[in-house]
Amino acid sequence: MTGTTVKDEGQVRPMATMPPRVPLLSMKQITKSFNAVEALVGVDFEVHAHEVVALVGDNGAGKSTLAKIVSGVLTPDSGIVEIDGEPVSITSPSAAHALGVATVFQDLALCDNLDVTANLFLGRELTRGGSGLKDGEMEQTTKRILQDLNSPIPSVKTELRALSAGQRQSVAIARTLIGNPRIVVLDEPTAALSVAQTAEVLTHIERLRELGLGVILISHNMVDVRAVSDRIEVLRHGRNNGSFDAGTASYESILAAITGATKYTQGGDRRYG
Ligand SMILES: Nc1ncnc2c1ncn2[C@@H]1O[C@H](COP(=O)(O)OP(=O)(O)O)[C@@H](O)[C@H]1O
Ligand SMILES: [Mg+2]
Numbered sequence: 001m002t003g004t005t006v007k008d009e010g011q012v013r014p015m016a017t018m019p020p021r022v023p024l025l026s027m028k029q030i031t032k033s034f035n036a037v038e039a040l041v042g043v044d045f046e047v048h049a050h051e052v053v054a055l056v057g058d059n060g061a062g063k064s065t066l067a068k069i070v071s072g073v074l075t076p077d078s079g080i081v082e083i084d085g086e087p088v089s090i091t092s093p094s095a096a097h098a099l100g101v102a103t104v105f106q107d108l109a110l111c112d113n114l115d116v117t118a119n120l121f122l123g124r125e126l127t128r129g130g131s132g133l134k135d136g137e138m139e140q141t142t143k144r145i146l147q148d149l150n151s152p153i154p155s156v157k158t159e160l161r162a163l164s165a166g167q168r169q170s171v172a173i174a175r176t177l178i179g180n181p182r183i184v185v186l187d188e189p190t191a192a193l194s195v196a197q198t199a200e201v202l203t204h205i206e207r208l209r210e211l212g213l214g215v216i217l218i219s220h221n222m223v224d225v226r227a228v229s230d231r232i233e234v235l236r237h238g239r240n241n242g243s244f245d246a247g248t249a250s251y252e253s254i255l256a257a258i259t260g261a262t263k264y265t266q267g268g269d270r271r272y273g
Contacts, residue, residue, distance in 0.1 A: 030079035057235035072096035102176035166197025
């Protein structure tokens, strides 16, 4: 096969006529209210394998609510969620895990008094059927995952309290890779980090894409978002308000969608920038 043709059911035809790929995750017309607060109203969202999609918007736009629906922490009032084109109900975090969705929430939920390996396997320890834990195996897996992420954490036996905020974020991201997920959701992973630590986390995100995962990156930081994502989806007041190609969209056009200076009209041209 050459670089410019693909084989499909015996047919060889140019790449340009390939059918659209089925998204890894597709959310259609998702609505979620908390009593009188409409957190999400008819939101559409998609992520493909090998793709980083940034979810941006002002405080209260609905970003974390959407992340919690993907993670099974919240269930939508209405709308359809599909994985590989098949409708799914993500009714709990364990259901999300079983469907290949892993999430790093803003609080990280790590244990300071435990080492890196123990944090990766927290609650999911590998046991030897009653005769203790498979420490060696867990350490090897931890080392491999940190290598996969290009993480420079010196030892997997280091207690979390000795790590920097950036290294802790690395551990939280590494933890998501236990169980070979296909979709990783990161809620504000760089919010509390220095410039150097942020660069490290962005490298991990690029590695997740190279490993073939679909990544949902929630962030306030337009520099980060434009550096690492393929596509930028804007939420405003719980509604889609723009979809941008991260490589070409201007900062001003993204900002205008976030602040509401430009409005996305359903059925209109969603791509501007
Ligand atoms: N558990 C909750 N109970 C009531 N209101 C909530 C709850 N979670 C979120 N909200 C409200 O939903 C809206 C969207 O919140 P959120 O998804 O956290 O926004 P973002 O992450 O974009 O800042 C906000 O108005 C917020 O106050
Ligand atoms: Mg949030």
